Amino acid sequence: MKLLLMFLFFVPLVLADLQLGFYNSTCPQAESIIRAVVQKRFKSDPSITAALLRMHFHDCFVRGCDASILIDSTKNASSEKAAGPNLTVRGFEIIDEAKASLERQCPSIVSCADIITLATKDAVVLAGGPNYAVPTGRRDGLVSNELDVNLPGPTDTIPQAFDAFTAKGLTLNDMVTLLGAHTVGVAHCGFFRDRLFNFQGTGAPDPSMDPILRARLIRICGTRSRPLSKDPTAFLDQNTSFIFDNQYYNQLLMKRGIMQIDQELSLDGSTSGIVSSFGSDGAGFLTKFANAMVKLGSIEVLVGNAGEIRKNCGVFNPPV
The missing domain is CATH 1.10.420.10 (Peroxidase, domain 2)
Known part of the structure; x- marks a missing residue:
């Protein structure tokens, strides 16, 4: 496999209320923790780059980049995971592993939406793609509905x-x-x-x-x-x-x-x-x-006090 040069690209300090280094003071190891999880998986399974790219795209194209694709269905509600286009989305366990590590280090600080975005970038870099800075500060959505999923398809004009x-x-x-x-x-x-x-x-x-x-x-x-x-x-x-x-x-x-x-x-x-x-x-x-990718990652993001920071990426937080 030939080696490819990696490029570092810069983005504005603030984009759609997202910020570079958003977790610098609240969870300074956040990005390195996520990167370590992705690197470990990539060594045994380089196909995760494609898996995470697809997950990121499918998440952002439905309700914005809010990790709504991660919510598990219940007996009373079918989440985005149950929609036809998402039945072949995979890699959820990578996000769960990163989230578990982050919760041990800095509980209730890093959103699942930011984990998806950062993990996807890390996987792209490992596959020889561009190394770009990712603004963070996304919050997790409070809705995940199978019927909301309407994505571009493989036979579209x-x-x-x-x-x-x-x-x-x-x-x-x-x-x-x-x-x-x-x-x-x-x-x-x-x-x-x-x-x-x-x-x-x-x-x-x-x-x-x-x-x-x-x-x-x-x-x-x-x-x-x-x-x-x-x-x-x-x-x-x-x-x-x-x-x-x-x-x-x-x-x-x-x-x-x-x-x-x-x-x-x-x-x-x-x-x-x-x-x-x-x-x-x-x-x-x-x-x-x-x-x-930076532009994609800023679609309809929740910031500030909107949404929540889930403790478990597959489940909404219980009512306070």
Whole structure:
């Protein structure tokens, strides 16, 4: 695995009422405690980078970055975890381990929302991605409802996906940049199987997919649909699957995108130029990604006295 340079990017001292070093006086070891947990897991499982990126995105896109995705369902209420798009989200135990360590060191100080954001950054860095400063001070939300989950999907068109990103205050460039997180991770065959055999009901494969890639994916996925728990997966970046780099975009330019939304980025006139630019400028992509992640992490955050600081990330605090 080739070594990649790591870049340190700077952000304003205050962003959306978040602050760099928010815990410096109340829990000075907070960021190092979280980093140690992520480093330990990454050594045995480098796929956690993709898992945490997905968790962070799915959290911020529903009720803002408030850790509502971490709440467990009860017999009386189905939380965001129960929603279809979140059934394959994983890595919750990493957040729980970090929270337990923080509660021993400085109880009721560090929010679960900040743990998600910091852990995601740490995992990106470990995979060779940009090292960027993360403003903190988020508080945890008080609502988690399965019916609130309405995320951009793998078969969305570019305009459909852009509508979802625009609703969160993100730009077209932000969207193309953040989808670059697909440079790590996998997708279940069920999310792209129609592209192999019956694209959009045509009875034929998606003509925008490289035939050699299609043949490989058929070997991985088979010809029959399977339950999600038994559904095989394929790497979203077939080249440097565990390295956070710009090769995802070069794969798209070679018609080797796995999911329809990915390949559409290189085909749609509004986004194809951005894909080409990132494909030829890896350092430029890393810079833009760092900035976009800071922006993503500031979506609809709760600060000050809003929300709460959970003692257990999977459960709302009991009424006082």
